Amino acid sequence: MKFLGIYFTGTGNTKRVCLTAQSELLSRGHSLDLVDAIENKPISLAGYDGLFVFYPIYAFNAPKPIIACAKSIKKLEKPIPCVIMKQSGEHLFWNNASSLHLISILKRRNILVRNEYHYLMPYSFVFRHSDYMAFRMKSVMEKLLPMDLDLFLQGKDVHVKRFFFDRPFAAILRIQRxxxxxxxxxxxxxxxxxxxxxxxxxxxxxxxxxxxxxxxxxxxxxxxxxxxxxxxxxxxxxxxxxxxxRVDEPYSFEETGYQEERKPRYCRKNYQRYFEEAEKRIGKAK
Ligand SMILES: Cc1cc2nc3c(=O)[nH]c(=O)nc-3n(C[C@H](O)[C@H](O)[C@H](O)COP(=O)(O)O)c2cc1C
CATH class of the missing domain: 3.30.70.20 (Alpha-Beta Plaits)
Incomplete structure (x- = not known):
């Protein structure tokens, strides 16, 4: 199958996610053409079997260029499936509000989001992770993503958990406005x-x-x-x-020995839960 992927990346983390998806699709005999949303090109889905959207979460929302890019798509005659792969510095379920606006824009264009995934990647803002943590996040993403792709390719839909006031919550926090x-x-x-x-x-x-x-x-x-x-x-x-x-130096993403993190306490449990759940899934799949 032939897919189109639109992405926006600030500091490169989302690019890592979309390149991983591209090579995993390729190894399964499919293709993924990538378009950087910042290029502001009109998007045509003619000849594609589905759409992938990759973005970093910015204040519980999808970044502006992703929204603009989705709006530039013309309504399709026949519906096609879509996969959202978002990533961010925390795996809080509040971040699920980030896709609501995007999903409704795509739905009006007959693009139906069937699968939505959220990966933990290092913060580019707020505070800096250790290189050990950045490497761990990237390695886990590279193991989860192929399993998530397989679910999509097998026709198994995956939607994220929503919460009661998610729409106003995301709208109020649309920080890029x-x-x-x-x-x-x-x-x-x-x-x-x-x-x-x-x-x-x-x-x-x-x-x-x-x-x-x-x-x-x-x-x-x-x-x-x-x-x-x-x-x-x-x-x-x-x-x-x-x-x-400010987080002022790129992460190396190299394997380092264990390094203590100076992360805020509210993140600790959240990261622990993410890694435990991810490792359980990875272990089961082996
Ligand atoms: C302006 C801004 C707002 C952000 N807001 C959130 C957020 O609401 N929740 C979150 O978990 N991470 C948030 N992050 C962290 C990014 O989602 C995360 O660092 C991501 O990996 C950056 O991806 P990129 O390198 O592709 O830009 C924010 C980052 C920036 C720059």
Missing amino acids: WGGRFNGRFYKVDANKCVQCMRCVKECPAENISFEDGKFRFGGKCLMCQRCVMHCPKKAVKAGLFDSW
Whole structure:
């Protein structure tokens, strides 16, 4: 079967998920063409048997470029199935609200979300995980994803748990409505650290950073994706009003020995539950 996948990635975690899905589909004799939602290209599903959508959860919502990309799809004559693979820094069920808006946009276009999966990947914002934790998250995702794909290919639908006030909850927290426009203007480059490599300017997916008359300017199109912050080799980009939540160095995703995490207490149980459930599933499948 031939699938189309649309994705948005800020710091690269979602890209890892979609490349894993692509190679797993390929090894099962299927194909997945990937389109970066930021390219803003009109999406045509002619000739495809289904759609995959990959996104990082941003404040309990799907990122703006994913929503715009879904809206650009024309209504199909015949329904086709869709798989959502979202990932985020916590496996809280509140994050399930993130797909509601997207699912209704797709449904109006005859694209029916049959399977929805949520993987734990390292935080690009709020706090930094240890490289050990990042490696563990990535390894678990790489083992769960093939099993999840098989469920979809076998026609077994998987939907996530919803909660009573999920719609208003997600709508209120749609941080990119105001967050980027507002907080984006407070981003700064520390001139004492900056070596003017222009990586932030080149990497910004929204083309929101410019360098004029020896000064960096941040416009109102910021997506809060943190790519400029994380990829600055000198840790010179300050994340505006949320600077204390900055995560400023890419994760290595290399296997390291055990490292203690300085994560907040509320996450501890949540991570433990995710890994226990995942490892049980992986063990059963062996
Ligand atoms: C602006 C912003 C908001 C986020 N909000 C959430 C959230 O509500 N829940 C969560 O679990 N993770 C949240 N995260 C963490 C990301 O979902 C997570 O780090 C993800 O792996 C980033 O993927 P990427 O590298 O593809 O951008 C947020 C990250 C950013 C940058």
